[in-house]
Each structure stands twice: as structure tokens, then as C-alpha cells.
Amino acid sequence: MPRPVLTILPLFLACVPIAVQAQSMQARIQKVEAAGVTLHDVRLALDWPADAPDGRLRLQAGDIDAGALGWRFRNVDWRCPLRRDTTGDDTRWRCDGPLRSGQGAPLQLSLVLDAATTTATLSGGDARVGLARSAVAPDATRIDLRRAPTAWVEALVRAGWPSSRLTGGTLDGAVRIETPTGQPMRVEADIVIAGLALETEDGSIAAGDVDGDLAVRLSLPDDALDARIDGRLRGGELLFGNAYVSLPETPVGIGMDMTRVGEGDWSLSRLAWRDGDSLRVDGNARLTPDFGIGALALTLASDDATALPGRYLSGWLGLAGVQGLSLSGGFRAGMVLEDAILRSADVALRRLDISDVSGRFRLDRLDGTVRYSASTPVRSAFAWRGGALYDLPFDAAAWSLESGDGVLRLREPVAFSFLGGEIGFESLQLQPPSGDSGLRMQTALRLDALDIGMLAKTLEWPAFEGALAGRIPTVRYADNRIDFDGGLSMTLFDGRIDVSSLAIERPFGVLPTxxxxxxxxxxxxxxxxxxxxxxxxxxxxxxxxxxxxxxxxxxxxxxxxxxxxxxxxxxxxxxxxxxxxxxxxxxxxxxxxxxxxxxxxxxxxxxxxxxxxxxxxxxxxxxxxxxxxxxxxxxxxxxxxxxxxxxxxxxxxxxxxxxxxxxxxxxxxxxxxxx
Incomplete structure (x- = not known):
């Protein structure tokens, strides 16, 4: 429906005093430009019989283009009874009637005009949008929203975010629009959202059933956007690529400063997220026009990581096949990406426990720091107190690491007891995702005298007895696949079983092979x-x-x-x-x-x-x-x-x-x- 009509009707009602002097008036205007709105093929008709208390007004427009607001409508038609109230020297005009645009269902438009102010109300069902303008500040318009469908302001959002589409929700609050002569349009909005739902054309970004309150400040110079957003979100779901966020019912504070020129990159100079003790985020970013990451710098902190898997990590954990991850403890982390390449990262762990609710693995009390660099040499170290693999416990281990050329390496071998024997990592190299390449890892593994009987008892296998031993010179992980070079040897039933050409696809995913x-x-x-x-x-x-x-x-x-x-x-x-x-x-x-x-x-x-x-x-x-x-x-x-x-x-x-x-x-x- 034609929301911008609210901002332009006063221009035409200025002609009413002239029309009242006659019994009827008709006017046709080829083009009107005012307040950032352009109208084409405008027709105005007024019938006011002599001595009648009111007249009949009809306003039609073949095309309305709201320019920077993004609104455009065709075949607009408004009809209403026009009344005049006079008190002393003050005259007030009122008109209330159905408004139609194209084949859409009609809305009710009510307008009040006097020498100092113009107010208009557009309503439909429980939804209401009210507009107010003052002669003292003719370049300023105030819009009040009450249970207004988000679709009524979708064009304004698309003006700054063309690929977005609002699919649900309602808005309450106030929007102020200023169009000073020779200066950019400015929009200030303080609104409460309920059940917000949106998605982009490619489906990479979406929101569903989100509640909250937002303070939005927009400046729309020619072919550009400058925005500042602050507020709180409650409940609902968010999707950003593979990142899925399930918002808590407690308020989450957000903040963002964003600019864009033409069809260029999005510049996000301020990013802020405040979810109590669960997660705090600060940073900045540069996004490509299709919202790919051109550059990103973030710092993250959690004093209590318990809620993170369910609220923030389920999208990535699902891809890795560990949907049921459990966390407790805390951490601090920082990362810098440029052109989709990780330049640096560091994670400080504080008494962090990690476990899989299916019982496949567990790590107890991780403490220390992990540092990664694509250029400057850095060193770090961390340790765990113990853990388990499929309910089979292993003891403590300490890891010393170094990085500096885009690879995280083990500085010295690490060994820990397992199944009555020992597992040793002779070397380890880890390369984070870059471009189209995912995580890559390579290690040399040593297995000494692992008790197969203990393994069989835990997994409820037949009562095997024997030992597993071997050295695998290279274990490679890439593209969700583990390849083992070399072989494993098991002494079993007083004989020997040798395993070679071993590989595992989707080790923690669906249908591991x-x-x-x-x-x-x-x-x-x-x-x-x-x-x-x-x-x-x-x-x-x-x-x-x-x-x-x-x-x-x-x-x-x-x-x-x-x-x-x-x-x-x-x-x-x-x-x-x-x-x-x-x-x-x-x-x-x-x-x-x-x-x-x-x-x-x-x-x-x-x-x-x-x-x-x-x-x-x-x-x-x-x-x-x-x-x-x-x-x-x-x-x-x-x-x-x-x-x-x-x-x-x-x-x-x-x-x-x-x-x-x-x-x-x-x-x-x-x-x-x-x-």
C-alpha cells in the first residue's frame, strides 16, 4: 500500500481553499516534486455543493516515486468527505476515507490540515501509521507506528539493503524523516519490533520471530548510506551463512555503525554484542556487496561458556558432526581476517571443559593460550588435566606450539597414557581454513601397547585380548576426511593383524565411512x-x-x-x-x-x-x-x-x-x- 502518500497529501490540500470558493474543481498536474517524492499524472477533483457542510475529494496519481525511501506505487486512488472547521481565525480541514493502490486491499487514510500542522493516519485492522508535519519545520516529518506490519516499511529498509525482504513482524514507535534542502535525507527511528522475520534473496542471512527495541539513525546522501544502530534483542533466531544464533529471552545488547557508497563494500566500523556472561563481542568489518567477508577484526570473551553451543555454535558444530557439544569455563579470543584469510588469532583458555553429550570425547580443564599468525612468529602453550575417548580415559598432557607462516605447529612431541599404553604425537601441523580450502591437519602418530581387552570391554565387544601398536608417519585431515599413511599392528589371539590404507570420511558427521x-x-x-x-x-x-x-x-x-x-x-x-x-x-x-x-x-x-x-x-x-x-x-x-x-x-x-x-x-x- 502507498505509505509515502502520507508525506505528500498536504501539498494538494493546499489547493482546497481555492476550491471551496466554487462548487467544484478539477486539476491535472503532469509532475510534482516535493519532500523527496515525485508524482506523475496527478488528478485532483473536488465537489462541494453550495451551502453543503462538506465536499467530496478525490486524489489520484498514476505513479508515486519516493526516491531515497525506495517506495514506488502506481494507480493510487483516495476518496473522502472533506470538512472545514473554523474557530476564530483558525481553519482546520479534515478528510477520512479509503485509500487504494493497484489491486491491493484498501486502507483507511485520515488527514487533518490547518495553517500550522498536518497530521495523517493510515490504518488497517489493528495496524496504524500516523504522520505529522509542522509549518515551522516543513522539512521534517514524524511517523508514529502502532502494530504496523514490517511490510509497510520494507521499502525503506531495502533502500539501504536492496537484497533484503521483510516477511513478518510488527513495529511500534516513532520515525523522524528530515529532508533539508541541499542536504542528505536523515532518518531517526526508535522502534519496538515483535516477531520480526526477514531474509535475503540468496537465503544467506535470515531472522525469525525476533523481538526487541532498536534506535536507528540513517543518513542517505546521494547513492550512499550512513547508519548507526543500537538496541536489544530478545528471543527468535538469526542466520548468517553457517552461523546460527538462537537468541535467549533475556535481552542481548547490539550496536553497529555502517556506511556504504553506491554498490561498493559495506564498512562496519563498530560491531558490539552483549549477552551477559555468555558472550561479549567487539570489532569491525568490511563486507563485500553480497555480504562476503572482506576483512574482519573481532575480540570475543566468555566468563561462562555453558550456553554457547546452543545459542551460537550449533550451525558450525552440525557441519563438524558434533551437534551435542557441551562447554563450561571461560575464554578470551581475538582474530583478524583479510580477504577471507586468517591473519592472526589467539585464544586464552580458563578452566574450560569440553565434552560430547554422546560420550564420544571429553577434555577436562583446558588452561593456557593458543596463538596463530600468518606472518610474525609467535609461541604459546596450553594443557589439559585429562579426558576420555568413548568413555576410555586418558591422562594429562601439555602442548607447546609455534606459528608464523600460516601454520600452527607442535614444538616438541606430546605423549599421554591411554588403554594401559601410550599415545604419542611426534609432530603436528594445523592450517586454518583459507579461501575455498577448509581446515587441514597433519600429524605423526605413535601407539604403544594399547590394551585391546580394555577397549573391547568398554565397547561391549567379545572378550578380545591383545595389544595395539604401531607408528603412523603421517595422518592427514582435509575436506572432512582422515587418511593414514603407514600402518597399525595388533597382536591379537597370539597372532598379528596389520591394518593399512586406512581412511575415514566424515569422522564425526553423518554416515562416517x-x-x-x-x-x-x-x-x-x-x-x-x-x-x-x-x-x-x-x-x-x-x-x-x-x-x-x-x-x-x-x-x-x-x-x-x-x-x-x-x-x-x-x-x-x-x-x-x-x-x-x-x-x-x-x-x-x-x-x-x-x-x-x-x-x-x-x-x-x-x-x-x-x-x-x-x-x-x-x-x-x-x-x-x-x-x-x-x-x-x-x-x-x-x-x-x-x-x-x-x-x-x-x-x-x-x-x-x-x-x-x-x-x-x-x-x-x-x-x-x-x-
């Missing part, structure tokens, strides 16, 4: 089958699992081949239970040189070899054994008397079904049946 190759050497089958409750097999197991791929910790692909090899002094025997379990899992049957129930007289059998393979693709396991003939494959090749062979007859097995069979066999749900 693990890939790698495993080599098994001389595992004690008696200990292995005992742990899994898979019958009893004596011997030594060898093999490989290549191309292993786990998605959300579930196997989706691999090429596995496992077999036994004879070893001096090691018996090769298999129990009835193990035979039955292998048969149930592998869709196999067993045959023997003895017939009928004679087999039930024996507790176990000798074997020459055991071999099984699986190529998993698309949830189907292509199975094989020691040898294959057509669709049959030999899993167990017997030896001695009675000689027993286990042969599979279905080479393509549904993987979920196979997993269910393994679980049933390990749980003892498959009873040995000998016929």
Missing part, C-alpha cells in the same frame, strides 16, 4: 572361536580382508579370504559344534566316510585345511573355499578317520542373512544335529 586393508597372520583359532562361542577349532588362521568399506560402521564391501596353515606342534582339530556352525553359516553340508549315526560317537575331527572367502558387493556375498567345482566349494577338508569334509552349495548369499547366521551361531542358537 571407513576404508582399509587387513592382513591376518597366525591367529590362534582355539582362542578366537572360544571368544565368539563358535564351536572349537584348533589351528592357525591366516588371510586378508582387502577393500574393506564400512558405512556408519556397517560393512558394505570387501574381498576376504581366510585359511589355515599347518604349524609345527599345533593340532588341527574341529569340534562337532564348529562343524555344525560352519554348515549353518555357509549354507553347507558335511559328508564323512562313516554312515548313519556313527559320527555322533566322536567329539572332534582332524582336518587337513579350512578355507573360506567372501566377495561382498551390493549386499550379496560371493562365497568360496579351499577349492570350487561349479556352485560347490569346500570349506573344511578332512584328514584321518573319521574323515569329514564340509562343502558349501550356495555361492551367492544375502549379506544380512549371513550376518544373522553368524550371530546365531556365535550365540549358541544353532544346536549340533548329527544324522
Amino acid at each position: 571407513v576404508t582399509g586393508d587387513l592382513a591376518l597372520s597366525s591367529l590362534d583359532l582355539h582362542a578366537l572361536t572360544g571368544v565368539f562361542g563358535f564351536g572349537s577349532i584348533e589351528g592357525r588362521l591366516h588371510g586378508r580382508i582387502d577393500g574393506l568399506r564400512l558405512v556408519d560402521w556397517n560393512a558394505t564391501a570387501f574381498d576376504a579370504e581366510l585359511h589355515t596353515e599347518a604349524a609345527p606342534g599345533v593340532r588341527q582339530r574341529i569340534s562337532q559344534r564348529a562343524v555344525q556352525d560352519i554348515s549353518s553359516v555357509g549354507d553347507a553340508s558335511f559328508v564323512t566316510t562313516l554312515q548313519g549315526r556313527a559320527i555322533a560317537l566322536f567329539d572332534d575331527f582332524g582336518y587337513r585345511g579350512i578355507g573360506i572367502s567372501c566377495r561382498l558387493r551390493n549386499a550379496v556375498c560371493r562365497m568360496g573355499g579351499l577349492r570350487s567345482e561349479g556352485n560347490a566349494f569346500t570349506i573344511v577338508q578332512g584328514a584321518g578317520l573319521p574323515r569329514l569334509n564340509v562343502v558349501g552349495f550356495n555361492r551367492d548369499v544375502d549379506w544380512p542373512v549371513l550376518v544373522e547366521r553368524l550371530a546365531a551361531a556365535a550365540g549358541g542358537d544353532v544346536a549340533p544335529v548329527i544324522e
Whole structure:
């Protein structure tokens, strides 16, 4: 609807005294310019019958352009009964009627005009906008708002912020507009907002259901903007790129000074944010026309970081896969960015506790300072008192750091106890995000005698026993992916498992994916089958699992081949239970040189070899054994008397079904049946 009509109607009612002398008047004006507003194709009609107490006024305009205010309307039409009140030498004119613009619903416009003042009121439902102008200060206009929809002032906002769009909320308060001759337009607004909602055209900036009060001071010289904003916000949500803010119900103080010339950069010479003990921010910035960060200098402080994850960090934490982060303690931080490159940063930690509510990690009592520089050499140090990884505790550690060329480095190796052994960081290099590149990290890792039994007990795995050890010369993190060069070795079941080509995608995100190759050497089958409750097999197991791929910790692909090899002094025997379990899992049957129930007289059998393979693709396991003939494959090749062979007859097995069979066999749900 045509809000700027409030500022221009007095120009036309100045003609009314002339019209009253006649019974009717009509005027058509091609163009009118006044108070920063231009009107085209203006038509004025007044009918006032003789001796009638009032007349009928109609004002039409084909086009109204409010210039710097950003308002423009077409086909404006206002009709009202015009009345004259005379008291002594004072004459006052009143006109109240419906106002239409284009196809929009009509509003009610009321206007009062005398020699000294002009007041107008535009209303619709509960919303009201009142305008007042004085002959003493003809260049000044006051607008009073009461439950006015933000859409009524959207054009004024878009004049300084073209890509913005107000989508909801109401305004109460006062706006003063001054248009002094030869000087820039000035706007002063003291308003209360309720349920404010806005968004930019690209969706990078948005607000929803925000309450608060604002003091806005704008100067609008030709093709430029100079603004100062102070106020308090309560409740609602804000979005700035990846930064999502959930405002508390307690007031948050804000302040900003902003200038812009033409379509150039935004200069924010003052930024202030005051959220009690939770967060205080001061700084300045230069933003590109599309609100990208050209330069930024900020200082941040928190005496109580408890509320920060929920209020300010959830957007970034969600991208990192740690939505449930918990903080307590405090910190001070400063940072300087130029052309989207971090030039310097420092963080002072004060008894800061960090934990993941899902129990994946925890760091206790961080104290010290971390300093980063892209140019000048700096040193820093911090420490923690302890922590945990998946509820597995580790002890204190102290870190000494240096920086100066855009990389944060570890000055000397760091080690701390974990799982009864030790984890050591031989080196560490961290490179913060820059341009289109995200965070990058590289380290050399050492693992000494980590107790697999402790890990298995904590994670409720079968009762494994053994140790994990190895040195990984390079661990790289980039683009939400961890790559391990070198390998890990585990002493497990009196044998060895070597892991190589290990990589993890989205380690803390949605659907983490693990890939790698495993080599098994001389595992004690008696200990292995005992742990899994898979019958009893004596011997030594060898093999490989290549191309292993786990998605959300579930196997989706691999090429596995496992077999036994004879070893001096090691018996090769298999129990009835193990035979039955292998048969149930592998869709196999067993045959023997003895017939009928004679087999039930024996507790176990000798074997020459055991071999099984699986190529998993698309949830189907292509199975094989020691040898294959057509669709049959030999899993167990017997030896001695009675000689027993286990042969599979279905080479393509549904993987979920196979997993269910393994679980049933390990749980003892498959009873040995000998016929």
C-alpha cells in the first residue's frame, strides 16, 4: 500500500481553499516534486455543493516515486468527505476515507490540515501509521507506528539493503524523516519490533520471530548510506551463512555503525554484542556487496561458556558432526581476517571443559593460550588435566606450539597414557581454513601397547585380548576426511593383524565411512572361536580382508579370504559344534566316510585345511573355499578317520542373512544335529 502518500497529501490540500470558493474543481498536474517524492499524472477533483457542510475529494496519481525511501506505487486512488472547521481565525480541514493502490486491499487514510500542522493516519485492522508535519519545520516529518506490519516499511529498509525482504513482524514507535534542502535525507527511528522475520534473496542471512527495541539513525546522501544502530534483542533466531544464533529471552545488547557508497563494500566500523556472561563481542568489518567477508577484526570473551553451543555454535558444530557439544569455563579470543584469510588469532583458555553429550570425547580443564599468525612468529602453550575417548580415559598432557607462516605447529612431541599404553604425537601441523580450502591437519602418530581387552570391554565387544601398536608417519585431515599413511599392528589371539590404507570420511558427521586393508597372520583359532562361542577349532588362521568399506560402521564391501596353515606342534582339530556352525553359516553340508549315526560317537575331527572367502558387493556375498567345482566349494577338508569334509552349495548369499547366521551361531542358537 502507498505509505509515502502520507508525506505528500498536504501539498494538494493546499489547493482546497481555492476550491471551496466554487462548487467544484478539477486539476491535472503532469509532475510534482516535493519532500523527496515525485508524482506523475496527478488528478485532483473536488465537489462541494453550495451551502453543503462538506465536499467530496478525490486524489489520484498514476505513479508515486519516493526516491531515497525506495517506495514506488502506481494507480493510487483516495476518496473522502472533506470538512472545514473554523474557530476564530483558525481553519482546520479534515478528510477520512479509503485509500487504494493497484489491486491491493484498501486502507483507511485520515488527514487533518490547518495553517500550522498536518497530521495523517493510515490504518488497517489493528495496524496504524500516523504522520505529522509542522509549518515551522516543513522539512521534517514524524511517523508514529502502532502494530504496523514490517511490510509497510520494507521499502525503506531495502533502500539501504536492496537484497533484503521483510516477511513478518510488527513495529511500534516513532520515525523522524528530515529532508533539508541541499542536504542528505536523515532518518531517526526508535522502534519496538515483535516477531520480526526477514531474509535475503540468496537465503544467506535470515531472522525469525525476533523481538526487541532498536534506535536507528540513517543518513542517505546521494547513492550512499550512513547508519548507526543500537538496541536489544530478545528471543527468535538469526542466520548468517553457517552461523546460527538462537537468541535467549533475556535481552542481548547490539550496536553497529555502517556506511556504504553506491554498490561498493559495506564498512562496519563498530560491531558490539552483549549477552551477559555468555558472550561479549567487539570489532569491525568490511563486507563485500553480497555480504562476503572482506576483512574482519573481532575480540570475543566468555566468563561462562555453558550456553554457547546452543545459542551460537550449533550451525558450525552440525557441519563438524558434533551437534551435542557441551562447554563450561571461560575464554578470551581475538582474530583478524583479510580477504577471507586468517591473519592472526589467539585464544586464552580458563578452566574450560569440553565434552560430547554422546560420550564420544571429553577434555577436562583446558588452561593456557593458543596463538596463530600468518606472518610474525609467535609461541604459546596450553594443557589439559585429562579426558576420555568413548568413555576410555586418558591422562594429562601439555602442548607447546609455534606459528608464523600460516601454520600452527607442535614444538616438541606430546605423549599421554591411554588403554594401559601410550599415545604419542611426534609432530603436528594445523592450517586454518583459507579461501575455498577448509581446515587441514597433519600429524605423526605413535601407539604403544594399547590394551585391546580394555577397549573391547568398554565397547561391549567379545572378550578380545591383545595389544595395539604401531607408528603412523603421517595422518592427514582435509575436506572432512582422515587418511593414514603407514600402518597399525595388533597382536591379537597370539597372532598379528596389520591394518593399512586406512581412511575415514566424515569422522564425526553423518554416515562416517571407513576404508582399509587387513592382513591376518597366525591367529590362534582355539582362542578366537572360544571368544565368539563358535564351536572349537584348533589351528592357525591366516588371510586378508582387502577393500574393506564400512558405512556408519556397517560393512558394505570387501574381498576376504581366510585359511589355515599347518604349524609345527599345533593340532588341527574341529569340534562337532564348529562343524555344525560352519554348515549353518555357509549354507553347507558335511559328508564323512562313516554312515548313519556313527559320527555322533566322536567329539572332534582332524582336518587337513579350512578355507573360506567372501566377495561382498551390493549386499550379496560371493562365497568360496579351499577349492570350487561349479556352485560347490569346500570349506573344511578332512584328514584321518573319521574323515569329514564340509562343502558349501550356495555361492551367492544375502549379506544380512549371513550376518544373522553368524550371530546365531556365535550365540549358541544353532544346536549340533548329527544324522
